[in-house]
Amino acid sequence: MLHAINQFLVKINSLDGFLHWTIQRLSALSILFTIPLVILVDHVYFLVILFFLFVFHISVGIRTLIDDYIHDDILFLISSTFLRIIIIFLLKSIFIIFIC
Template sequence: MSKFLMYLHLKEGSLHWWLQRLSSVFLFVLFLWLDFSVFLLLIVVLLYHIRAGIETLIEDYLHSDSVKIFFFVVLRLLIIYVVKITAIFFLI
């Protein structure tokens, strides 16, 4: 494994923390500049931010691996469903 990938693996928690903070700032900027053309980008970043936050809650507060996997799968399915509904909304 390259040194860069090893560094990212060791710093995974702090990278996750920074990505959550950057996505929240990005959401704030997109919300202030709310235009129909950037609305889809706002939804994509919002869904990433929500997924990252809920994954952190699952990792921190659930201790059984099987329960964690179940909720990770449910979370991914919910995100896919929201993306599908959003795409249908934009196509109509």
């Protein structure tokens, strides 16, 4: 599962700027459409989906900042690795809190 997530994030990071911008905006719109579902339906599944969307949106945005503004190779590698560790930790936490 983690390998599939890692491949997906690598594929997103290799996209051109416009497609990356589009994915960022679509994830923001999906968050905005999921918030009323969480409030109106009041089901834990929509809350889990909302948190996964938050993690995805944040990871894409921070990855864009890393790609655009960090030019040192070692610092880039450290930042990318740290971002992946944070994403894994957040996904694990969401799973433990809501699923288990």
